[in-house]
Amino acid sequence: MTIAFVNFPVIILSIMSESSKNFSSIPILDYSLSLSSSTKPTFIPNLRNALINIGFLYLSNTDAVVDPALVESLKSYIPKLFALAQDEKDKIRMANSPHFLGYSRLGAELTKGKTDYREQFDIATEHVSRWRPGDPDFWNVWGPSQYPDESLIPGFQQTMKNYLTQVAALGTTFITLIAEALGLPSDGLSRFYDTPDRMQHRGKVVQYPVPSERSISNQGVGPHYDHQVLHEPLQLLQASPHPGIQVQNLTGDWIDAPPIPGTFVINFGRALEFATNLGIVRATSHRVLSPPVGSSSPRYSVPFFHNIALDVRVRDPKYEIEFPPEILELRDERGSLSQTDSVNYSEFETQPSGMVQLMGRVKSHPDVAQRHYPALFQRFFPDGLPAAGSAY
């Protein structure tokens, strides 16, 4: 099977050297090939390979859906966003929001109980919460975002909204390509989605500061799977070289996925893994290390998470999909997925997607949970708020 490569020097050449298990770099897929019926047949097999064997890919040539000028404009706002006065950032802190949207100070987030060394604004596509008293708590995990005062950073809000709309559209189209790559009709995964007004997808803008000599940890964000279907982080190029995301292959090695200009990194979340007969698609464990000590600039990224509908229980027989035998064979050739030490969202086995999402948010942001979901907070943190991990 061939992999479409963009000619870029940082990509290590030895892709899939021995077996797919030991992949040692991440393939680059040219999105524009999916747009015409004459080139789509070269795109789909590469996507199939990434879905089943790797769990990660770079996507290039997405200009038809995500405007490069908009991406440049968004990038130019990011250092200004983090340079806002601390009290202005705190005005839109995440603890204000039952939807876990807003600003988190450095060190406010936990992954597997350990502190992540990053500062971030969680901002989602526009959505009105449908939760009313008496409804399931997890309906309230989606709702409106908080933005900094417009006069402090004029134009940022609209730019971010436009960006989120465009990457969400890319995600929605990409889901149809995933369905085709898995031998289904292009709407083969549509059962996992609600109507657009009842969907929300999340983004965030993240700064990973350069640690000092004395820092005890270089955990930008600890090893985890994403719970959603798709994760489309935009890694921004830095003044000094940064390793970027690292991805774990089936033998447990961490593979660098450095930023490549003009691409998105796409990885698949546990929702998709569980929804595809418990593991045709691979969700892949990943982490981010802090920039090396002495780097001249922090690392910035804009992750985006494409969700499935809140009420879907992916393991409910009514959502079961029949895949063609060739796809099942490819899964069998790959073998079963190893257990890693990452946050793994095994709750998908029994819980609706919204509840899995809410539980993940509670564990990552206990102070927000204490305020808005006291019963769940008590369940996960019976001894009270941990010393680290407050989003105030």
Ligand SMILES: O=C(O)CCC(=O)C(=O)O
């Ligand atoms: O910062 C990044 O590039 C990715 C972060 C990530 O994996 C996450 O927030 O889930």
Ligand SMILES: [Fe+2]
């Ligand atoms: Fe992630």
